[in-house]
Amino acid sequence: MTRTIASPAAVRQVRYLTWIVVLAVLITVSLVRVLTDQNRMTTPGTLRLALIAACPILLAGLGGLWAERAGIVNIGLEGQMLLGTWGAAFFAYHFGAWGGVLGAIAMGALGGLLHGLATVTFGVDHIISGVAINIVGLGAVGYLAQTFFIGYEGGGPRNLSGYAVPREITIPGISSAARWVSEQRWFLVSDVAGAIAGVTTRLSLLTILALLLVAFTAWVLWRTPFGLRLRSCGESPQAAETLGVNVYLYKYIAVIISGGFAGLGGAYLAMVASSSFTTGQTNGRGYIGLASMIFGNWNPTGVLASSLMFGYADGISLLSNNGPLVHAILLLLAVLLLGYAALKLRRGERVTAIVIAGIAVVLFAWYLAVDSVPSDFTGMTPYILTLFVLAVAAQRLRMPAADGKPYRKGQAG
Template identity: 45%
Template sequence: MSALLNNVMKNKVVRKFASPWRLALLVALVLIVISVVRRITGANDLTSAGLSSATLRFTIPLLMAGLGGLWAERAGVINIGLEGMMIAGTWIGAWFAFLHGPWIGFLAAAIGGALVGLFHGILVVKIGIDQAVSGLAINLLALGAARYLSGVLFIPNGGDISVSPMVQQPGYLTVPGISSWLLSINGKNIIILSDAAGVLAGFVTEISWATIFLLITVPLSTWILWRTRFGLRLRFCGENPIAAESLGVKVYRTRYMALAISGMFASLGGAYLSLVASQVYREGQTAGRGFIGLATVIFGNWRPSGVLAGSVLFGLTDALRVRQPTSIHAALLVIVILGALFVIWSITRGRMKTASITAAAALFIGFIYIKVPIIPNEFVTFFPNLATILVLVLLAQKLKPPAMLAVPYREREEGH
């Protein structure tokens, strides 16, 4: 009996610590590879504080869109309207920030996004309109409404039909002592150590308070969805709404709430674009980030931490696109080396199909690295889509979407 109890406790300890240790080892391995590549290629921007700071700025809008998609899909509804909700957030945030300051802009964007999400919920949950049709309608409606309202409100206040007046940004935080210490270590050019310091410096130097608050939504979403009764009921509605209703769960009400939260998150991501990433609303500012947010949900296997990882990856590609061209070329070599290591790991695990597909992708990227000295921006823009396709191909058996995702559901009538 004692031996069995010891085994149970040992398994619990292994489950608790194996994943963090694996993650730490993976991060260390990636950092070592990047450090070596930086030495070989001279692309010092790969581990600079500027690149990590830019990555963070590009990550937040994608993260909020991804979390919005996650909340909706965990309840069983696909939110194709994330792009429109982000557009609403960019416009509402900029207008109210112009009138009352950035934090009122964020608050107004959250409320407006929740209302748009609730409207989407009424269309697809109550009325029964196709989820994709409703989402696309919201995207078109938001785009048209933003342009119309810009002409009515922005032009008389010094803006344009496609650009808002300049707005005030939220405050920034630089951690005293730590920021300067990390930057000094980065300047000493010590292999690996200086690289790690450079990356970390970007996370503690001139970080917007909005960035910090929005990052908190990741652990908050994890706690609510997996540690509360409401989260359990919400996920139950996505897995088996009929069984959920038979146990007393109000499926319609739960999905309304999930879609309102989904719209709120997506709209906050849009407000971040107009209030932090820039100081104005611009037409087309979201640039399809709502759809990339849907890709991060798949990439992250419907988990907040996975959505964060996907958002960081896609944010990094955007950051590389606006930084030094040599960094993009060096990043390809990093991908090739990591791909080769993943092939070796897959072979040792007997996963030959995964190894062969990864090897083919690594060889293709290696060919581009050798033959194309300057990488076109179009290739970098396409990379998030390529990464999502590779995840679907390589990890299809491990992806676990909600069982009743996108399946129409009608509540039973009283007395039936």
């Protein structure tokens, strides 16, 4: 199995271009905010809500990344997140906030273990097993809630409240100063300050943990021998086997960790995004997490960026009177897509550039034709954006070579 190692100059060029893209996006957002007079686009409250909405998606996406880097497609993230929501509520009620976090991870890991048992040991199709995990997870959470929570104070057959949650912190000085600069509505500066205020005000410790897990995942999978062996199982398990790697073991480890991450995402929903448990409260975020992993090109930093984008869309859909704000987002998407089309055209991808530019023109025409977007549509924004970005980015994606393929020890490559 060969590995392509990028030169230091190529790495520096990629980082340089990445910062240019980030700066261009920030300038575009600020410009649209000024032109549309929709200051709520970058207020600390909106961006804090976006971060809270992004973290469950991020954790599910990281969970999918661990599994798929080992060659297992984990469609069951949604069901594992559901198990995590119940685990967080039950264990937090009895053992405190961090007991709830550990309980959620354990419940999600149990779902991952079931998925591994089906796919690794018995060779069940990964998609079929994942769908079954989702169905089982939904049914199990409903049964467990009805069995345990009816007798609890603040509990019922479908919900539970009153349990401990991780505490929140505000960074003094930085938070208040950034909030003041944000309120001045200066071009670009106030938008950056709004983001700083959003991540330094009432920041849950679970949010910090979620962000640290991005760096942890990147370090383990790309900087350790363990990570190299695990990724080799997703690229060429037969070659890994010849080098003495226990492919079955690594696949099991990966899918259990994947379920644990998804369970932690469920804990975030039940303890940070909401202070109470409700059956079915994932609301499709496990699937969006899977989409963020794909759009992030099976890379931790890519998963983080795409999760923040999906979280921003999800957060906006939760705001009251969000029709004018989503209307401004149409203009933002049109401008960004035109820039992306220009980039594709420069690379010689003429057909792709024309398609993307056509979509941008349609969005711009929609923006000009209406003054506000109906509230029914704004609730669909995260899911429409999921389909949209996957369609636009499909040509640049590269999944692990053996992802989703059945493996049996000793079989020919």
